[in-house]
Amino acid sequence: MIAKGLEGVTAAETGISHIDGAKGHLVYRGQWAKDLALHHTFEEAAYLLWHGTLPTPDQLAELHEDLVQQRRLTPELRRLLDALPRSTPLMSALQCAVSSLAGDESAWPPTRWQALQLTALLPVITAYRYHQLSGTPWDEENHGEMGHAAHYLFLLFGRPATPAQIRAMNAYMVLAMEHGLNASTFAARVVASTESDIYSAVGAAIGAMKGPLHGGAPTGVIRLLDAIGAPDQAEPVLRAMLERGERLMGFGHRVYKTRDPRAEALRDVCAGLAGGDPWLDLAVHTERTAIRLLAEYKPGRELYTNVEFYAAAVMRAAGMPASLFTPTFTAARIVGWTAHVLEQAAGNRIYRPQSLYTGVMPSAT
Incomplete structure (x- = not known):
């Protein structure tokens, strides 16, 4: 029997995260991801994924200082980014810049320092390329x-x-x-399993993240909300889409069969950005309307808001254009990718699944 898309196939053991889609659980190394998002910093969560425990105050201070030291473009990286054609998309520029960091000494095994370096640099590369393409001034002032x-x-x-x-x-x-063994993380682990360098593994993950079925969902949410435009248009627009059999971006998830815990956490956080923000008001009204209509049109499917819906709301409220949504997702997911590469290296076996031949056979001789 073939499991297309490797649906239901267990391909690795991991201590990094646990997802229970039926119960709506997401755990990072023994900690609820929702609690981490609401009560801890990015740096604390990154340390947890890389090291297995939350940092002490001294460990957190050291991690912060290391990130500060690494979040500056080298002259070589700037020249590389300056040389890229303007037609090169931001995600492709990220992929190119990451690949350029590899050297002979970095091949194998991967290190936590490399994970930290990549985590510090991806936001800087993203911002520099964004300003390049926008024609806006670049200010690399490093506020420690x-x-x-x-x-x-x-x-x-x-x-x-x-x-x-x-x-x-x-x-x-x-x-x-x-978020577990998703497409980009699996791509990173496959490359790492060949004992290639961490930069190549992350480059492969970025290539997977570029795909609209993986990293492009928040952009689709923006298009949905733009099409609605105002709260009183939510029901007619959504109802027309459902009548045509169209998918509502930001609702439903391949893994979660109940409420997405990440969406619930972001919904709580979004309350801090409210106060007359018409975009957030539209998002909240659209969510309520969509869940009601999905229950009407798709009874028993249990389709709820996923993380991409409120991710779009957060990034739009922060003033980000849609072109930055997937790169920002990438700047966050780099922590998980590198944690998985480190874990793969610790007990490595090259991935080599089988395929079923469906072509014709040559004539017998």
Whole structure:
């Protein structure tokens, strides 16, 4: 029997995260991901995924300082990014920049320092390329006092974000950093299983993340909300889409058969960005309307809001254009990718699944 898409196939043992789609559970190394998002920083969650425990105050301070030291573009990286054609998409630029970091000494085994280096650099590369393509000035001022999420927002917009925006972006990045053996993480582990370098593994993961079925869902949510435009149009627009058999982006999930715990956490955080924000008001009204209509049109399917719906709300409320949604997802997921690469290396066996030949056989001789 063939499991298309490897549906239901267990391909690895992991201590990094646990997902129970029937119960709506997401656990990072023994901690509820929702609690981490609401009560801990990106740095604390990253340390947990890399090391297996939450950091002490001294360990957290050391991690913060290491990230600060690594979050600056080298002259070589800047020249590489400057040389790329403007037609090169941001995600492809990220892939190219990450691949350029590999050297002969970095081949195998991967290290936690490399994981930290990549985590520190991806937001900087993203912001630099964004300013290149936008024609806006680049300010690489390295505010050492800023946390990871706050510094990323500063690099993008050239000004400190509000506390509510920082809290929301931090929560999103914690919730997006890890989610089991998804397509991009599996791609990273497959490459790592060949004993290739961590940069090549992450480059493969970025290639998978570029696909609209994986990293493009928040952009689809924006298109949905733009099509609705105002709360009083939510029901007629959504009803017409369901009548045509169209999918509502931001609702339902391949794994979760009940409420997505990541969406619930972001919904709580979004309350801090409310207060007359028409975008968030539209998102909240659309969610309520969509869940009611989905129950009407697809009874028994248990289709609820997934993380991409409120991810779009958070990033749009922070002022991000849609072109930054997937790169921002990538800047968060880098932690999970590198944790899985490190885990793969610790007990490696090359991936080599079988395939079933469905072509014709040559004539007997």
